[in-house]
Amino acid sequence: MNKNIGAASKGMVKRKRKNTGIAWLFNVPYIAYSMVFLFLPLGWALWLSVTDWNLMSPNYNFVKLDNFINLFKDEKVQAAFWNSLRYLVPIVILCFVLGVGIALLVSKLPEKLKGFAAVMFFIPYLTSGVSTSVMVKYLFSYNSALSVFLREHFNLNVNWLQSKASFWILVIMIVWKMAGYYALFVLSGIEGVSEDVYEAGMLDGCTGIRKLFYITLPMIMPTITSVVTLAAGLSFQIFSEPFLLTGGGPALATTTWQLEIYNASFTRFRAGYGAAMAIANAVQIFVVIQLITWLLNKLNKKFGW
């Protein structure tokens, strides 16, 4: 450790303030971590993406841009690309509506209940996707009370997790987990709006639902912007639920980037191809998030933020 600091501070201490040596010492853990587990693997990933490495063999070939060209022909990649957008729309809308709805309700509760309710709504966020998957799996299994009930009373015999409904089951699981967490942010935004603003609005005859659309929501636009961006990013990180419940099916309808990258790299052992896929995923995330930020900024400007 000491060697590093010596090397780092030698050139730096001379000129500016004498803080440099000790400051780099403070940064040593972070720098060491990001060198070994971020920048090194990042370079490695870029190199892997132009090879045909199979995760095991010591030999591999440089294949130029073949992996990237093959991405365009791969129906799994196409499914991951479109699905991430299909997930994004309902997840963002439902998280936003439920987050704002819960926050508005909680903000109107008596003071004594407020803190309690906010914490209780937050609890699903702490739950591992594995435990929710366990519940959902058994809830829809052939012998569960629900399946038996539907079979006996409605003559419905559906394998829900391999039906069209599976996409929506996953969406509901994710929204259930996240909505209360986002509500906490919105709530803290709402609490930050001063009473004066509402009183001024009241004098102008702004009440009820108009109060919501003309005062509350515009006043918390910065919070909404963060929540929408976070929820959008979320739809690119879905893994546990499709991995455990649907395997990406039926017919790739619920598959995600993370699942396909994992499968390509570690079940089909095409590590080079998997790396190329991950880079394509990153590009899509970057473009989509930029687009959403740009849209939200326009909206923010409209409200004078």
Added chain:
Amino acid sequence: MGRKRKKIKLSTIIITIVTLIILAISLFPYYYMVLQSFLPWNMVDKALLPKSISLDSYRYLLGGNSAGSADPWQWVRALINSFVVSVPTAIISVLVGLMTGYAATHMEYKGKGLIYSSLLFQMFFPIIILLVPRYMLIRPLANNYLGMLLPLIVSIWGIFMYINYFKTIPNVVFEAAKIDGATHFQILLKIALPSTKSISIIVFLSVFMTRWNELIWDMLVAPDYKMQTLNVMISTQFNQNSTVPGPMYAASVLLTLPVIILFLCFSKYFKEGINFMLK
């Protein structure tokens, strides 16, 4: 006046009832999970009320008699493994966050901008790209606690929480200590750390929770059942155990309960912390 007060009360009552109904729906899965874990095995997934209670599922997991499995204590070990990887990660994330955050806000040095850019870059970087190379890097440490721990031991999000917090503390507070002859390490430990209590608690708990619920990495780097975390063990077993779901519900309870209890114990610190999360 009196009439108006009554009106307000009525709307408050309605809002309270509606909120509690939504809350009940949102927490129903926990009720269901806990209930199923305490039912006798022939009742699991067939009852919504606790008609009879049994500890069979917990005895199966924790009593050292997991019938038919290679290791009767595997579930206990998995639970311990989860703590072994989550606690150090949370502690180190707090320490690194504290140091890096302090340096980024209350110290002047060459290369500060560079480090800040690097932090920003990582904050928004999709780590899925690093999965394969990190796996290659760590493969010599497969099925080893160190291999599970190292790649996830620092939380960039945690560093930003400290940066956002330290930004709100005026430099004067630390300058005064410096004039009294305190070194930066003394300032960090004796002045900065105590003042960050609520942030440190939030970072600790959130990192603990994220690490506890990690699936992909632990699954890849520690496939041996002796090293599996509880999260991984449930995910590898529940598809095969669909005929005896009871223990899987009990395992899910063991997986969710520690995190929820920890958060509930410290929930009073959240109000302050939430303001630093969105900056």
